[in-house]
Amino acid sequence: MRSPHWRLILNGKSTGNVDLREAVHALRERGVQLEVRVTWEDGDAERYVAEAIEHGVDTIIAAGGDGTLSEVAETLAHRPEPADALPSLGLVPLGTANDFATAAGIPVDPLEALDLIEQHPARPIDLLNIDADGKRWWCANVASGGFGTEVTVETDEGLKKVLGGLAYLVTGISRLGRIDPIRARLHTPDFDWEGGFIALGIGNGRQAGGGQVLCPDAVIDDGLLDVTVIPELTGEVASTIGALLKGGKQGALEQVAERTRAPWVEIHAEAPITLNLDGEPVQARQFRIECVASRVRMHVHPGSHLLGG
Missing domain, CATH: 3.40.50.10330 (Probable inorganic polyphosphate/atp-NAD kinase; domain 1)
Structure with a gap:
């Protein structure tokens, strides 16, 4: 052998x-x-x-x-x-x-x-296949946008070396007073949404940006994307974002999130927006994200929460 x-x-x-x-x-x-x-x-x-x-x-x-x-x-x-x-x-x-x-x-x-x-x-x-204004990208985990993306992009490399994942929380707290919603339209075969959002997650996996659990039910073998949109909020912004950054407090997320599951999603924005593709920021006005089923074979524990039944 x-x-x-x-x-x-x-x-x-x-x-x-x-x-x-x-x-x-x-x-x-x-x-x-x-x-x-x-x-x-x-x-x-x-x-x-x-x-x-x-x-x-x-x-x-x-x-x-x-x-x-x-x-x-x-x-x-x-x-x-x-x-x-x-x-x-x-x-x-x-x-x-x-x-x-x-x-x-x-x-x-x-x-x-x-x-x-x-x-x-x-x-x-x-895997996720992303068309961003005609350019192609792949992503294994989560494509994220909004507040979490800005936190990830802005977090200092030196701070990450010292604090590890806590660096994202520190950076996020420092940004809480300057969260600007991003306006866009999302379209899937069965879902249309338009407005301003402060966080967006399109998941094969469940979390991004150092522990933001944006797609709590996503699995990596169902041929579908899990899409979560957190619309712009009023006085709830700080408490909700704090819960997202720390992870685990899904009650706050569920109260405000718009969620769907689909084989593909299209995003249209008047001004360029940034999506973070597993640490790679990509800016475009239009995105089409597709779930490519069973594209690679990966070693994952059979009891993993990311595997479907």
Whole structure:
């Protein structure tokens, strides 16, 4: 029987992670052929994925945050082969927020995350495909807009290194007095909404921006987007946004949110708006976001809340 052949694509910011280094050695001692590639500049992940496929790798592991996961997933999604002909996808969460991993229940301990990949077979999951004024993007977790997006974009990298995910909360609190609603129209096959919103989540996963649970019921294998719009509010703004930033207080979210589930959603705005695609801010006046069912195969614990029944 052939030994497993894995390729780990590591975000260059995490090269000094001692726990990851020890975990890689532990898997090698078990007989897993595990090689590491480090991303340094744009295009590295695409090149490493192509190289892995050429070398007959069984599993490609994204080691980093939500952005690293989306970057590796996107390179697989670009391929002409069907999902079952491509290497499976694994994740070792090393980012500041790790929103996808948190919702999926993927351990932050590198050895435990690699154990999960070894122990549980990959299963098909969906990806988001985004057309932004004619340019194409892919997203594995959540496309978010409004207040949360501004918080994520504005949070200082140095602050994130010191405070971790708490940095998003600190930045968010500092912005509470200057929340401006964004005007747009949303359209799905069964849902139309127009007005000003302060937060928008279009989820394959459930949370973004360091713990904002915008799509509490989303799953990654149903072929549908979970869409949540939080309209502009009056005196409730501060308390509601505070609950969103801290996560978990879904009562506040449910009281004000407009929600639907759909295979695609179109967004139209008179002025350019910014959507955060797993850490990648994209600005456009028109977006069309589609759920591409079963586009990659990923190692997720079978009991994960992100898997449908």
